[in-house]
Amino acid sequence: MSAPELIRIVSRDSPMALAQVERVRAELGALHPGIATEVIPVKTTGDRWMGALSQVEGKGAFTKEVDAALLAGEADLAVHCVKDIPGDRPLPAGTTFAAFLERDDVRDALIHPDGLTLDELPEGTRIGTSSVRRIAQLAASHPHLQCVPMRGNANRRMEKLAAGDADALLLAVSGLERIGRTDVITQILSVDEMCPPIGAGVLALQCREGDTETIDAVSGLGHPRTFQETTAERMLLHVLQGHCNSPIAGYAKTDRRGELSLRACVFTPDGKTVLNAHEWAGPLTPETLGTSVAVALLRQGARELIDGIAH
Numbered sequence: 001m002s003a004p005e006l007i008r009i010v011s012r013d014s015p016m017a018l019a020q021v022e023r024v025r026a027e028l029g030a031l032h033p034g035i036a037t038e039v040i041p042v043k044t045t046g047d048r049w050m051g052a053l054s055q056v057e058g059k060g061a062f063t064k065e066v067d068a069a070l071l072a073g074e075a076d077l078a079v080h081c082v083k084d085i086p087g088d089r090p091l092p093a094g095t096t097f098a099a100f101l102e103r104d105d106v107r108d109a110l111i112h113p114d115g116l117t118l119d120e121l122p123e124g125t126r127i128g129t130s131s132v133r134r135i136a137q138l139a140a141s142h143p144h145l146q147c148v149p150m151r152g153n154a155n156r157r158m159e160k161l162a163a164g165d166a167d168a169l170l171l172a173v174s175g176l177e178r179i180g181r182t183d184v185i186t187q188i189l190s191v192d193e194m195c196p197p198i199g200a201g202v203l204a205l206q207c208r209e210g211d212t213e214t215i216d217a218v219s220g221l222g223h224p225r226t227f228q229e230t231t232a233e234r235m236l237l238h239v240l241q242g243h244c245n246s247p248i249a250g251y252a253k254t255d256r257r258g259e260l261s262l263r264a265c266v267f268t269p270d271g272k273t274v275l276n277a278h279e280w281a282g283p284l285t286p287e288t289l290g291t292s293v294a295v296a297l298l299r300q301g302a303r304e305l306i307d308g309i310a311h
């Protein structure tokens with residue numbers, strides 16, 4: 001099998017997405033110094049549309065155009081945040097995951113211009129977020145705070161915060177690390193305070209099925225522990241069949257002994273109902289662990305809860 005001379009990498013064009021591509025280029029360059037790379041940035045529906053995602057195609061709004069460029073042969077490799085890849089349906093036909101890079105921080109961070117922590121925020125503080133996962137968890141834990149809709153890439157959200165559109169923000173630590181803006185973080189929330197989204201902090205490398213040259217060249221960037229965790233989390237999401245308005249959170253973790261476990265939660269949007277399940281894999285494969293935790297949540301009523309939310 002010959003290595004390709006050039007790999008054309010397609011991605012969203014936000015500063016975070018382009019930083020992700022630079023990480024891939026650096027890791028690929030270290031592994032295969034002979035392979036040249038070229039970056040093809042594209043704008044996605046999710047980048048253009050600033051309203052509710054449920055009004056456009058919802059899930060897939062951040063990946064559709066990128067996958068289309070890959071399938072059209074305009075690029076050989078797509079870099080996605082796993083968090084942005086729909087989990088209720090298979091990957092677009094003709095594409096496949098070639099690798100998941102080593103996972104970054106899965107936690108969310110609070111950004112408050114005066115440096116207050118979440119518990120110190122006064123009644124009525126406006127948190128800029130359109131994430132149903134963050135809104136539901138804040139409603140459950142801090143009902144005196146008010147969430148106001150906010151979309152756009154992290155840099156844009158910080159501009160909106162500075163303009164007074166909100167009093168504080170919640171953003172992923174990993175995203176802030178990627179754009180070099182951890183300086184704005186007031187408090188990193190523990191996973192118990194704010195359960196992360198499925199696929200948090202993981203970058204996926206996606207290729208055309210059958211493009212074995214590219215797949216073989218990039219598969220060495222894959223990280224085994226991240227692969228196991230991501231596989232368990234995405235299987236959970238697949239079995240739960242959530243939609244773009246269903247607040248679902250969950251993360252798999254590998255402890256020091258190498259034991260895999262998965263915690264997941266399903267919420268009502270008002271945060272009044274919280275379903276919660278946690279299991280160790282033991283002898284189970286990551287797929288079976290994901291299925292098992294999803295079934296535990298379904299037994300607690302997750303199906304009725306998810307279907308009862310307008311979308």
Ligand SMILES: NCc1[nH]cc(CCC(=O)O)c1CC(=O)O
Binds near residue numbers: 082170171174175200
């Ligand atoms: N919704 C956009 C998005 N997609 C992935 C991340 C964070 C990085 C990651 O988890 O890989 C973010 C920003 C955020 O939620 O603050």
